[in-house]
Amino acid sequence: MKFNLPKLNCVLIAISVVIIVVGFALMAGEPSGATAYNPDIFSFRRITVGPMTSLFGFILMIVAILYKPRKK
Numbered sequence: 001m002k003f004n005l006p007k008l009n010c011v012l013i014a015i016s017v018v019i020i021v022v023g024f025a026l027m028a029g030e031p032s033g034a035t036a037y038n039p040d041i042f043s044f045r046r047i048t049v050g051p052m053t054s055l056f057g058f059i060l061m062i063v064a065i066l067y068k069p070r071k072k
Contacts, residue, residue, distance in 0.1 A: 012064030016057045023054030
């Protein structure tokens with residue numbers, strides 16, 4: 001089967017999908033409910049690390065799609 005993207009682009013896309021999934025997993029956790037307050041919803045991991053990881057994955061996805069290897 002022939003793809004329009006070279007192999008390097010497909011590998012970079014796969015890596016970026018994994019990074020995005022890791023970022024969303026870092027944002028996951030126990031929610032705060034109506035009966036109990038969970039202060040962990042404001043943790044550094046859920047507010048800063050997770051979104052920045054996902055943002056990096058999305059930026060890498062754009063780069064992976066637009067990357068054009070040099071011709072020899």
